Amino acid sequence: MIAGNSIPDFTGVLRQSDELAAAGSWDDAIDLLTASNRFEENPDIEKRLLELRYQAFAGIANSAPVPDWPKSLPDYFPDETSIPEIPASELCADVVTSAIAHHGSLMVRGMLDRNVASGIRDAIDHSFNSAATVPTLRTPVPPWYQPFSLHSEHHKFGAERSYARRGGGVLAIDAPRALFRHLEALSAVGFDRLLQEYFGERVALSAKKTTLRRTEPGSLGGWHQDGSFLGTDIRSLNIWTALSPCGVEAPSLDIVPRRLDYLVEMGGPDIFDWAVSNETAQSYGADYSIVRPVFETGDALLFDQMTLHRTGVDDSMTKTRYAIEMWCFAASTYPQEQIPLCW
Numbered sequence: 360m361i362a363g364n365s366i367p368d369f370t371g372v373l374r375q376s377d378e379l380a381a382a383g384s385w386d387d388a389i390d391l392l393t394a395s396n397r398f399e400e401n402p403d404i405e406k407r408l409l410e411l412r413y414q415a416f417a418g419i420a421n422s423a424p425v426p427d428w429p430k431s432l433p434d435y436f437p438d439e440t441s442i443p444e445i446p447a448s449e450l451c452a453d454v455v456t457s458a459i460a461h462h463g464s465l466m467v468r469g470m471l472d473r474n475v476a477s478g479i480r481d482a483i484d485h486s487f488n489s490a491a492t493v494p495t496l497r498t499p500v501p502p503w504y505q506p507f508s509l510h511s512e513h514h515k516f517g518a519e520r521s522y523a524r525r526g527g528g529v530l531a532i533d534a535p536r537a538l539f540r541h542l543e544a545l546s547a548v549g550f551d552r553l554l555q556e557y558f559g560e561r562v563a564l565s566a567k568k569t570t571l572r573r574t575e576p577g578s579l580g581g582w583h584q585d586g587s588f589l590g591t592d593i594r595s596l597n598i599w600t601a602l603s604p605c606g607v608e609a610p611s612l613d614i615v616p617r618r619l620d621y622l623v624e625m626g627g628p629d630i631f632d633w634a635v636s637n638e639t640a641q642s643y644g645a646d647y648s649i650v651r652p653v654f655e656t657g658d659a660l661l662f663d664q665m666t667l668h669r670t671g672v673d674d675s676m677t678k679t680r681y682a683i684e685m686w687c688f689a690a691s692t693y694p695q696e697q698i699p700l701c702w
C-alpha cells in the first residue's frame with residue numbers, strides 16, 4: 360500500500376481503494392484509506408474516505424434490527440439521582456444500556472487522552488478559521504474545510520450547513536481531517552466496537568447531525584429532545600465529547616438526568632419550533648435536578664434521542680468551549696432524512 364521509499368503513493372492507494380469499492384469490498388476500501396491516512400494525513404484520501412463511508416451504506420448496511428432491543432437490564436446505578444458516571448476503563452455495552460434505560464445519559468471520564476483531544480481541537484480551530492474566510496459555504500479549503508458534495512437521489516442537505524454555522528458549528532462531514540482524527544481517536548479506545556455491540560448490528564453516523572462545536576460564552580441554547588426531529592422510533596446514541604474544559608467558565612450542556620420515553624410538550628419561546636420552554640424543562644427537572652456537568656478535556660457524555668438537554672451557558676462564562684456532537688444509529692432503523700456515513 361505504501362511505496363517502498365518514504366513517499367507514500369497516494370494515487371496508487373486511491374486507485375486500489377476504488378477497485379475494492381467497485382468489487383463491493385467496502386470495508387477493505389475504507390480500511391486501506393484509513394491505514395494510509397494514519398501513516399500520513401492527506402486531503403485527497405480524507406475526502407475520498409468520506410465519499411466511501413457514504414456510498415458504503417447502500418452497499419453494506421442491510422442489517423436486520425436485533426429483536427428485544429434494548430436488552431432489559433437492572434439499574435447499575437440505583438442510588439444515582441444525577442448523571443451516572445464511570446471511568447473509560449469501565450465502559451462496556453451493558454453499562455451504556457443500563458444507564459440510558461434508567462437515567463437517560465452516561466458520563467464517561469477520560470474517554471480520550473488529552474494530547475489526542477488537543478490534536479482534534481487544533482483541527483476544529485483550523486476548520487472554523489478556514490470556513491470563516493471563504494466567500495460561500497461551498498468554497499473548499501482542504502483539508503480543513505471541504506464541503507461534501509452529495510450526488511444522490513435519496514438524500515439531500517437542506518439548511519443544515521448554514522444552520523450549523525449560525526449556531527457555532529461546522530458539519531463534521533465538511534471537515535474531513537477533524538472527523539478523521541476524531542473517528543481514529545474513538546476507534547483507538549474501542550468505541551466503534553462498543554457501538555456495534557450496543558446496537559447488535561452495523562452502525563452509521565449522521566452527516567447532517569455530527570457537528571464540530573466551538574461555542575462562545577454568549578451562545579444561546581434551547582431545551583430539546585433530538586427525537587423531536589430525528590424521530591422517536593429509532594436506535595441512536597450520541598457521543599458528545601468535550602475537547603476543552605467546560606461547565607464552569609465555558610458553556611457545557613444542561614441535562615435532565617432521567618429517562619423519558621416520550622416527547623415532552625414543545626413550543627418554547629426559544630429559537631426553534633421543536634424547542635421546549637424553560638418552565639416545561641424545569642418541571643421535568645424537579646425531582647431530578649437539572650445538571651450542568653463539568654467536563655475535562657476528553658470526557659464524553661452518551662445520550663440518545665429522548666434525553667432532554669440544551670447548551671448549558673450563563674452570563675458569568677468567559678471562555679470558548681470545543682466539543683464534537685456525534686450521532687450514531689443502528690443501520691436497520693436509520694432515520695430516512697439523515698445522511699448516513701458507515702463506521
Ligand SMILES: O=C(O)CCC(=O)C(=O)O
Nearest residue numbers: 572585597599669670684
Ligand atoms: O453542544 C451543544 O451545545 C448542543 C449539543 C446538542 O444539542 C446535542 O449534542 O444534541
Ligand SMILES: [Fe+2]
Nearest residue numbers: 583584585668
Ligand atoms: Fe441536541
